[in-house]
Amino acid sequence: MAKITAFEVGYCTHIGCMALKGAGLRVCKFPSRAWLLEVGDRRWLWDTGYASWFEHYTRRGVFQIYRQVTPVCFDPNESLARQLYARGMVGGDIDAIILSHFHADHVAGLRDFPQVACICSGEGWAQVRSLRGFAALRHAFVPGLFPEDFESSLRFIESFDALTLPAALAPFTHGYVLPDSNGQVILVPLPGHAAGHIGAFVLTDDGWTLLAADAAWSPTSYRELRGPSRLAHLVMSDPPAWYRTLEQLNRLWQNGVVDIRLCHEGDL
Numbered sequence: 001m002a003k004i005t006a007f008e009v010g011y012c013t014h015i016g017c018m019a020l021k022g023a024g025l026r027v028c029k030f031p032s033r034a035w036l037l038e039v040g041d042r043r044w045l046w047d048t049g050y051a052s053w054f055e056h057y058t059r060r061g062v063f064q065i066y067r068q069v070t071p072v073c074f075d076p077n078e079s080l081a082r083q084l085y086a087r088g089m090v091g092g093d094i095d096a097i098i099l100s101h102f103h104a105d106h107v108a109g110l111r112d113f114p115q116v117a118c119i120c121s122g123e124g125w126a127q128v129r130s131l132r133g134f135a136a137l138r139h140a141f142v143p144g145l146f147p148e149d150f151e152s153s154l155r156f157i158e159s160f161d162a163l164t165l166p167a168a169l170a171p172f173t174h175g176y177v178l179p180d181s182n183g184q185v186i187l188v189p190l191p192g193h194a195a196g197h198i199g200a201f202v203l204t205d206d207g208w209t210l211l212a213a214d215a216a217w218s219p220t221s222y223r224e225l226r227g228p229s230r231l232a233h234l235v236m237s238d239p240p241a242w243y244r245t246l247e248q249l250n251r252l253w254q255n256g257v258v259d260i261r262l263c264h265e266g267d268l
């Protein structure tokens, strides 16, 4: 069965109510997680977390606003590439990096893995790929973080085999099988947070896990169907879709058979 290893790769800080209505003005830490997924001798990364590239590409121009809005704490020794290296792995050991979406805190480490192909939502990539300046900033899309040859080896989930999900994963019904994963990693659209936002159902020895990326910022959000402050709607690509996805997570959580993991759940 698939194996999941979590990495914390830097964090940003925010007042709690920006992520969860009613959480107050306390400043909370939101770690940026990446995961290593393994099936047999195949390995994929799920996002990259922060990297020094974030600091570099938000130093000037409109993107300075990004780092002012989400102050980031990142120690270069904590980069995903270095954490993998400490476990005896280099980029060449990774089959592909799956991008849950294109926000800078999920893709900042791409330049640390120059030879590794990426997988993402084709529909989402089409929406962001040409954005520059304020339009890009509005989507938390920092073009410089994407290597020049990023598109040359890019694969889109829509090109993978579609399947009907097992009943245990209701209310989710359809997904795309990650090639070479023996059906143990299934990619699913989780619309609302950002263009092309996806999650992954992963079948481990302990059963199904859903890597739900930024579909919520706190488990309380899907347990109590509680959204963030209205201000946070500004950074969502489609707030009504976000609430529909949150309801789906709520039903999945109520069924009690899937372990749901979020990228940023922290001390909220």
Ligand SMILES: [Zn+2]
Pocket (backbone or CB within 6 Å): 101, 103, 193, 194, 214
């Ligand atoms: Zn995001």
